[in-house]
Amino acid sequence: MNQEQQIMRWIDGHQEEIIDFLRQLIRIPSVNPWFFEEPGPSKEKDLQEFLAGKLSGLGARIEQWEPVADELKQYEGMAGYYPGRDFTGRPNLAATFEGEAAGKSLLLFGHIDVVMAGSKWTVDPFEGQIIDGNMYGRGTVDMKGGVAAMIMAVEAVLRSGFKPKGSVIVGTVVDEEAGGMGALDFIHHGYRADACILTEPTSLTIAPLCRGILWGKIKVQGRSGHIEMPQADWKDGGAVDAIKKARYLLDEIDRLNEDWAVRKTHPYLSIPCQVHVAQLKAGEYPTSFANEAEIVFNAQYLPSERDDKLVGGHVKKELIDFLMQAAQADPWLSEHPPEIEWLVDADCAETDADHPFVQTCVHSLQAIGESGKIEGLGFHTDMGWPVNVGIPTVNFGPGDPSLAHHSDEFTPVEEVIQAVKMIAKTIIDWCGVEEA
Structure with a gap:
């Protein structure tokens, strides 16, 4: 059994664990305070602390910090900069799995803030209930399904007895739902990689473009x-x-x-x-x-x-x-x-569809039985700043993006599992893996 087969076998054998991890993310209501009618505490910090515990347990080097608007004044007039925005209790998180020079590095990137639940739900929006193979909850699509998939893909590689040859950085940021200042600050903080998967919902297509x-x-x-x-x-x-x-x-x-x-x-x-x-x-x-x-x-x-x-x-x-x-x-x-x-x-961005990383992602998706379709996203994602500093970036994740922000938002459980497999396959092919 080769490396890829062992990793895919681990994913198949731990599907319940993967889905339960997503459920735990849904149960922390990390609503962006921009949507509060009155100022109130955000649960974004609670979720970042939970993720930090998970990632440190896998051996990552953890850094958490709160963005400071005054330190970003040089970006005035550019994407994501909003003077005076308060990030008290709203940290960004970077978890680095150090690799060797032999492999290319990869940033797995996503936001953990969600919009408010709103009305007309038929289930608890912060429970993570599964009905007919779909998990319901605020953020299952946008974008905790993708965040869960990228973290569990790293875990699948590590728990299968391997480690990436190139460094893998897991970055989770705040504030995407109100303009993207968290992503700006993450890039300003100096994090770079040879490529990036932003795990926004794409219904399992490769999206190298957002508007x-x-x-x-x-x-x-x-x-x-x-x-x-x-x-x-x-x-x-x-x-x-x-x-x-x-x-x-x-x-x-x-x-x-x-x-x-x-x-x-x-x-x-x-x-x-x-x-x-x-x-x-x-x-x-x-x-x-x-x-x-x-x-x-x-x-x-x-x-x-x-x-x-x-x-x-x-x-x-x-x-x-x-x-x-x-x-x-x-x-x-x-x-x-x-x-x-x-x-x-x-802001928006685009990576050339012929770029080697885009094609690597397409081949990874085809390897797990999907079509490997390329299409753009009609909505904004945080891909702008990675692309602006020269990081080829694609959007890829589980869930139908048209269901984002809906009442009764849901993601098919099978898509989450497929997303884990695709990202794990990309780690294998892009970064390379070796026995731990």
Whole structure:
């Protein structure tokens, strides 16, 4: 029996242990405090402490630290930097399994924060219940299933009596769900490798691309007035319905999306970039025309559109110019132009699909009976900063990404096991293994 067969046999014989490890991660509700209505303690530290105990027990050298926003000022204007963000009790974690020069190094990377559970669950979101072969719980998809798989892949190699020839670093970070400052800080801390698997959910496909995401708020001005009374022309002081003006801009956004659907595409993405309206807020009283309206949107951009700071500055300018042009066609808006407040710029990145590491991952996936399909991710992941410093990176993990953030989020148990096998196979082929 060769090395690979022994490691795969260990995984097959310890499936319950692997799934129970994921269940333990789900049971620690590491909700990013950005989602709290009021400030409160985060459980991110509790989860990192749990992982540190697991990884140190496997022989890793452990480092934990809390990011400090003031120490990252040099990245102002770049991805993941948010001045003044507080990371008290929210540490990053790096666990290093030292290898020798004979093998290439590998970073296994993931975030441990999750969004809030929200409503309409039919099961406990922090229990890890298995129904019909699927594990339910907040984070099973995004992305504790992947974190569990990458750690258990390392354990499978070690418990089978081998050790990687090249160093393997397990990095788990905070804050991805609110912009990615944890990943920025991890790279700033100096961690590097010859390649990286970011274990975001991909339904077991290889994703060497993710899109950038812009969150913005368009503020549309109106002028309040009694909704049941005749109104003078706005130039004479009459009311202006901010909702009506917002509706006009929404129609213009629809037209913009028709253009983007043609221009902003990628061969590895199934859908084009669009400007999706996510929230609307307007009005104060049922008897008054809305004085102001707010349109909160989510716009995506491609790696080819990044600016000199490797974020979405070009697309921001495009959207501002579009909005001003639309405003010029409306007499009121031309004199009272809408404003955009930028909320989040979550970066994107791409690794060439022909890169040897990408192909290694494809072959690893094919070796365990999967198709080895390559496709991009329409959402942001933390792959930007590893790629920015020259680390070829792919996204790969269990779970359907369309189920992330859903009520009754779930991941097929079998996909978790397959992800463990693929990552273990990549450690064998990329890093090399030898008897411990």
